[in-house]
Amino acid sequence: MPADFLDRYSFGNTICHRCPASLKVLLTVGVIAGCALIPVSYWPAQGCLACLVFAGLSLAEIPLAYLIRRLVLFLPLVLMTAVAVPLARGFAGGWETAAAVVIRSMVAFLAALWLVSTTPFDRLLAAMCRLGMPRLFAGLLAFTYRYVYVLFDELARMKTAQRARTFQPQSAWRTWAGTTHLVGMLLIRALDRAERIHGAMVSRGWRGKMHDLD
């Protein structure tokens, strides 16, 4: 698993990356909330918010191809939900609601993407801690983030091993059972690893309290 799998663009050095993380969190939540609160009939205000988000994204030098790839994955789901409203009225109305859903979710999605790809996860966590997230939750998030990489690697190794043992595609039922065993074994290995990590933490003086992440 490449190390930049999750935080791909968040280690840049643009003005957006250098901005304090708590300011960015507040700004993003502000944009998303503003977008949700302003009725779509005030479309100039919505357009301003969208422009703000696009300006942020281009200042952060996030590649357009990446944004388009993410939007291609994201838009069909939203469009499906949005079309449900006119569909339920026999396409005789409800288009305003559908448009509102699409515009709001797109602006909010891009704003969240901007925050995520300009802030490394540990900075984000420290900022959210300062803004009132419970310490235990933040500590757990940091731990999970640390070991997600390890488990992805473990999973990749186990899949390679499984492929090496299985010469040909088997029946659907066998494939299913094999995949179930894969998940079960991943669970067992991870929990055993948690025991070992716990031992290592205790032997290094772990007393159940997370220290500052900053």
Add this chain to the structure above:
Amino acid sequence: MHIADGILSNEVCLGAGVIAAGAIGLSLRKLNDTVSLRTIPLTGMMAAVIFAAQMVKFPLLLAPAYGHLLGGVLAAIVVGPWAGCVAMALVLFLQMALFADGGWLAYGANALNMGIVGSLGGHAIYSLISRRFAGPRGTIAGAVIAAWLSVVAGSALFCVEFTLSHHGAEFDIPRLFAVMTTFHSLIGVGEALITGGVVSYLLAVRPDLIDAPHQLPGAAAGLGRVVWTGAVAALAVAAFLAPFASEGADGLEQTADDLKFAALEKERPAPVSDYEAPIPGVDVSTGAWHKVSVALAGVFGTSAVLGIAFVLGRIARSKLVLREVEATHAG
């Protein structure tokens, strides 16, 4: 599926957020009360496992598509309901903060539908069933049924949230409800199969990892009892779905009368009928058959899940017996 921002109204997001924050806060407090130094490594690792396991693609047995695990019930069974709830909240938060999967305002709704219902509610159902029926069969049956119900309940909750958000839009609530629950009762069968498979594998390989609730004295897994409970459960689900269906038929006509929609009504596409259990020779989208077919779909779903539970239980038991026999021979 993660709910993006803008799909639910602000009030609904706020309400769901308050409920989710309450549940997660309660779970965190429970974790803090029963604190051992092990809490953070175990819960954090469980969240990482669910995160990674959601990436594993399962081939659907009937269609050329892939499904994946949701994991709330699995987490709750392995580490207990409170830690499971926190683990699911962590997974959903990470997906939001790393991939922008699911909106920031809709986090409460996402956590409620996909995490809290599965871990807290699912564990309640699981412990109810596995306390009644001793042994691995009870554990697996509990896991399978809880997994299926958690998916269906999550989709029902989404329907409630969605309708509350768009209540001004003369929305066809019962129809949406019927489509979503019927569709998700199929998705839930996948979740039930995966959860049941993983739990039975764990039971065969590392039974000490399963957080088995204290079993009631004299709880024996008789076949008759399983079938009896299953029949009652199927009827209960049907009874639960039927009023929505009947309300659908009546409410539809009511709206049509009120708004003089009758001409439009005839041309309206009926997405429900694709998902209903087909009754040969009868047009399912009209009249009283509507309610019967939705109820029948519920009964089929429940029976399928019970069948899975039963088969997996059998396999697990025969494996355990085999191991015991081997152990006695070796000893």
